[in-house]
Amino acid sequence: MEVKENFNLKAYNTFAVDVKCKYFVESDKGEDFAEFAKAYDLSRENVLVLGGGSNLLFTEDFDGVVLYPSMRGFRVEDDDDESVRVSVGSGEVWDDFVEWAVEHGYGGVENLSLVPGHVGATPVQNIGAYGVEAGETIKRVEAVDLISGEKVEIGAEDCRFGYRDSIFKHEWRNRFVVTRVTYCLTKRPEFRLDYGNVREEVLKMGEVSLRHVREAITRIREAKLPDVNVLPNAGSFFKNPVVGEREAEALRAKYPELPVYAAKEGGVKLAAGWLIEQAGWKGRAHGHAAVHDKQALVLVNRGGATGIEIARLANEVKKAVFMRFGVVLEPEVNII
Ligand code: EPU
Numbered sequence: 001m002e003v004k005e006n007f008n009l010k011a012y013n014t015f016a017v018d019v020k021c022k023y024f025v026e027s028d029k030g031e032d033f034a035e036f037a038k039a040y041d042l043s044r045e046n047v048l049v050l051g052g053g054s055n056l057l058f059t060e061d062f063d064g065v066v067l068y069p070s071m072r073g074f075r076v077e078d079d080d081d082e083s084v085r086v087s088v089g090s091g092e093v094w095d096d097f098v099e100w101a102v103e104h105g106y107g108g109v110e111n112l113s114l115v116p117g118h119v120g121a122t123p124v125q126n127i128g129a130y131g132v133e134a135g136e137t138i139k140r141v142e143a144v145d146l147i148s149g150e151k152v153e154i155g156a157e158d159c160r161f162g163y164r165d166s167i168f169k170h171e172w173r174n175r176f177v178v179t180r181v182t183y184c185l186t187k188r189p190e191f192r193l194d195y196g197n198v199r200e201e202v203l204k205m206g207e208v209s210l211r212h213v214r215e216a217i218t219r220i221r222e223a224k225l226p227d228v229n230v231l232p233n234a235g236s237f238f239k240n241p242v243v244g245e246r247e248a249e250a251l252r253a254k255y256p257e258l259p260v261y262a263a264k265e266g267g268v269k270l271a272a273g274w275l276i277e278q279a280g281w282k283g284r285a286h287g288h289a290a291v292h293d294k295q296a297l298v299l300v301n302r303g304g305a306t307g308i309e310i311a312r313l314a315n316e317v318k319k320a321v322f323m324r325f326g327v328v329l330e331p332e333v334n335i336i
Helices: 030-040 094-104 119-125 198-204 210-224 245-254 272-278 307-325
Strands: 002-008 020-027 047-049 062-069 074-079 083-089 138-145 151-155 176-186 233-236 260-262 268-270 289-291 298-301
Touching: 020 030, 030 062, 030 138, 030 176, 047 176, 062 176, 083 094, 083 138, 094 119, 094 210, 119 138, 119 176, 151 176, 198 210, 245 268, 268 272, 272 307, 289 307, 298 307
Parallel strands: 020 062, 047 062
Antiparallel strands: 002 020, 074 083, 083 176, 138 151, 138 176, 233 298, 260 268, 289 298
């Protein structure tokens, strides 16, 4: 276990915000985190489990302990004619796992190509893209309970997966350090190509295969989403808001071009990027922070932005969308 004091987190958050934490603890052993939690009497407010740092915004120095799990490895646990179960270390980069799956001919996560972040965050955030959510393939989460110090195994049914949501963001917030995640992948992939122009992009490459889906998604993402190494960002800053049928109908009557989708949990999901663009904020800046000019749901750091500056921009965007459409945007990014 390595413990660092007054540790700079600029390289550990994809918004590249220049902040420090009081302690930074890195380990590939779950027990180390449990021990540390006991020794330092951590409350849930002064601890933060950090993965790839691709879904958070620090608005000031973090006066607490950052736990950074670095468990590695892909272990095939079970293998039959239909499917394979793979246990993956929470410190692995998510997209490396997608590449591994595609390389081995295992389906289920190819639509989630290039989603940033570490494996450990996938059950917390229930990452999703192009019609697929990680929660559909997750079978089990292994973690260390920071309160009891025990190792636990949590079945998918207890994770309460929702749109960019799980129990780890609510009752179990900051309680567990995820150590490994087990995914069930299929040897007979059922391709999901119905989102946006995915099918069209895949067919341009020839036959429908895991590799071609991965390449198509990669191209679509690269065309719209900014590269964190060039324009630091945290992907979609807001969630697509889910409203009732009636509210959606009223909005569609007024704005027939507004993209809407049926939400899995019921209700209607509105495209927040469209709302932001129509409210006049696409490409607009506020100090060193800006709304991305190719995808308005993404806020970017144009260089040297503080967390406060980015949070202020988010607030301006939220106000503008509310004034124009009466719709409240909620951040997808975890603001700290
Ligand atoms: N749109 C606009 N203007 C914009 C952006 C989008 O009009 O500036 C319209 C698009 O034309 C399209 C619709 O809004 O009709 C949806 O856009 P897009 O397909 O780009 O997806 P999104 O709803 O903006 C969501 C996820 C993304 C994910 C894509 C693809 C959320 C919060 N975001 O974005 O996830 O990659 O769908 O599935 O659900 C992330 O979570 O960080 C992320 C990038």
